[in-house]
Amino acid sequence: MKKKQFKAESKKLLDLMINSIYTNKEIFLRELISNASDAIDKLYYRSLTDEKVHIDREEFKIEISIDKEHRTLTISDNGCGMTEEELENNLGTIARSGSLDFKEELEKQEDVNIIGQFGVGFYSAFMVSDKITVTSRSIDSSDAYTWESSGADGYSISKGKRDSVGTTITLQIKEDTEEESYQEYLEDANIERIIKKYSDYIRYPIQMEKEHTHKKDEKEEVHKEIETLNSMIPIWKKDKKKIKDEEYQNFYHEKFFDYEDAMKTIHTSVEGNVSYTALLYIPAHAPYDFYTKEYEKGLELYSNGVLIMEKCADLLPDYFSFVKGLVDSSDLSLNISREMLQHDRQLQLIAKNIEKKVKKELETMLAEKREDYEKFFKAFGMQLKFGIYNQFGIHKDVLQDLMIFYSSKQEKMITFKEYLQNMQEGQDKIYYAAGESIDKINLLPQVEKVKDKGYEILYLTDYTDEFVIQTLMNYDGKDFVNVSSENLDLDSEEEKESIKKENEDNKDLLTLMKDALKDNVTDVKFTNRLKNHPVCLTTEGPVSMEMEKIMSAMPTEDKIKAKAVMEINDSHPITTKLKDLYQENPEEVKKYAQILYAQARLIEGLTLDNPSEISSLIVDMMAK
Ligand code: ADP
Numbered sequence: 001m002k003k004k005q006f007k008a009e010s011k012k013l014l015d016l017m018i019n020s021i022y023t024n025k026e027i028f029l030r031e032l033i034s035n036a037s038d039a040i041d042k043l044y045y046r047s048l049t050d051e052k053v054h055i056d057r058e059e060f061k062i063e064i065s066i067d068k069e070h071r072t073l074t075i076s077d078n079g080c081g082m083t084e085e086e087l088e089n090n091l092g093t094i095a096r097s098g099s100l101d102f103k104e105e106l107e108k109q110e111d112v113n114i115i116g117q118f119g120v121g122f123y124s125a126f127m128v129s130d131k132i133t134v135t136s137r138s139i140d141s142s143d144a145y146t147w148e149s150s151g152a153d154g155y156s157i158s159k160g161k162r163d164s165v166g167t168t169i170t171l172q173i174k175e176d177t178e179e180e181s182y183q184e185y186l187e188d189a190n191i192e193r194i195i196k197k198y199s200d201y202i203r204y205p206i207q208m209e210k211e212h213t214h215k216k217d218e219k220e221e222v223h224k225e226i227e228t229l230n231s232m233i234p235i236w237k238k239d240k241k242k243i244k245d246e247e248y249q250n251f252y253h254e255k256f257f258d259y260e261d262a263m264k265t266i267h268t269s270v271e272g273n274v275s276y277t278a279l280l281y282i283p284a285h286a287p288y289d290f291y292t293k294e295y296e297k298g299l300e301l302y303s304n305g306v307l308i309m310e311k312c313a314d315l316l317p318d319y320f321s322f323v324k325g326l327v328d329s330s331d332l333s334l335n336i337s338r339e340m341l342q343h344d345r346q347l348q349l350i351a352k353n354i355e356k357k358v359k360k361e362l363e364t365m366l367a368e369k370r371e372d373y374e375k376f377f378k379a380f381g382m383q384l385k386f387g388i389y390n391q392f393g394i395h396k397d398v399l400q401d402l403m404i405f406y407s408s409k410q411e412k413m414i415t416f417k418e419y420l421q422n423m424q425e426g427q428d429k430i431y432y433a434a435g436e437s438i439d440k441i442n443l444l445p446q447v448e449k450v451k452d453k454g455y456e457i458l459y460l461t462d463y464t465d466e467f468v469i470q471t472l473m474n475y476d477g478k479d480f481v482n483v484s485s486e487n488l489d490l491d492s493e494e495e496k497e498s499i500k501k502e503n504e505d506n507k508d509l510l511t512l513m514k515d516a517l518k519d520n521v522t523d524v525k526f527t528n529r530l531k532n533h534p535v536c537l538t539t540e541g542p543v544s545m546e547m548e549k550i551m552s553a554m555p556t557e558d559k560i561k562a563k564a565v566m567e568i569n570d571s572h573p574i575t576t577k578l579k580d581l582y583q584e585n586p587e588e589v590k591k592y593a594q595i596l597y598a599q600a601r602l603i604e605g606l607t608l609d610n611p612s613e614i615s616s617l618i619v620d621m622m623a624k
Pocket of ligand 1: 039080082091
């Protein structure tokens, strides 16, 4: 018989399985059982829509048998089976999305520990087997076929024998080695343990023939009995009090292909206008594709334990798209179509409730487990921020209290509410500063004075942050004010008067400087804003320097420019120098203007358009 080779990427995965040093090999059984259960589901669906297919639901089962002598473990199901072509396509190539995730992860890091934590599927059986034989008969065929492979050297398919529709998978269990025992996969008790651990909720009976010894008339008698090993109750239908966290996490890993535990599990049952059970998870980290358009949000949707949709997007608002999980409701009809579902009132009610529930849980985490919340916010805060400024802020009320930003005063992340509680007597604004990092913002000249006056400043370090603040505009009646905005009103009336006079008296000097800087600035003026720094840039209008920086990094045609004002520290010695110079040599003042402007840009973290020109100016001055 002709041997066929596996497709390249399948081979890679296969090699990994065969040579796996992954310790949690037992998950192979969960994979095979899950495939068997899916196959039965498929056949069941067929029977709903295809009159020619008759089945008896009571007959559905998955059978496990062990042959110690021949070292085989067999998993058999009466699901939809596979045709010759399907055997070829399904088992010769990686099909499932889980495996592809896995492959990509593998290319990023050569870490064997991630094996099995993704849904690695059928091939995982090679972790414990030398040879795998699959005999299958499809519901669409009267012939059975056998697929066989010893791993790396390829596979073969030939005519096989099976009396009824379904699939039988026989694993030739590896011999024990010095480091590894495979014998345990031939022990009833161990197989039973593995099934209880990972596959308890499977909806079809998983049966195994077990040996029992009885004492009868002083004699030991062995007799065999078929036992169902799983409770068949899905985890979400079990009594909450009886579910251990480990069980929730196991289910999460397996179902949602995450290798890390979920950060929060929400299990809730609601009775009333609409009845449903939801089991929701908040992951501890963002999936690698989370912030791409490939990521699909949604929850699994069940009608009384039967899966009707794998990713029901309508159950989650975009800003909570990170939530994984499922909803089971007996109020939904089994054969409702996707289009109908969207308009289903029950579904909309459930979605509303879920949104409220998730929000409440996040608020509780924020209030009671700040460290967890910060971790959550690092992973998914960006999504909440998008949620605030998307659609012109219609969801801002839902989300604003979930925001946290770094506080200059408390040196940790705080909420807007906490900011308000901490406000100074007479303070009526919420101050913020934007920049690339906390360290860089700390160095901003504009920040210094505001801090000195005792005000707390929120530091915005994400590129989305200023859009969020501008969408909110105010919080609880207090306006947000950028410490770099031109109209930051911190001076007393006296100070205002004196600085106004100072600017008027030096009008000619300032105009000369402004003209020297051409379109780069809309104004040059003396201010009290700065403490130690000689200059800074502030902005008029809604576009800040930080926003200009972000937008100029975006690949769009039209660049938005901030209206920059160069402010010179009135109490800095440079001011006296400028005034003197203006009397002696106005031409020199123009050069000073250039250099000061360049400095202000550099402090802001902006680049220079004319670095070599500036460099010559500086060196000329140094050489004098
Ligand atoms: P996945 O189950 O994620 O698709 P697998 O590698 O485990 O990935 O299986 C590949 C495919 O082989 C399945 O999608 C399914 O079509 C088919 N298959 C596997 N086991 C069975 C089975 N017991 N009965 C019918 N089809 C099966």
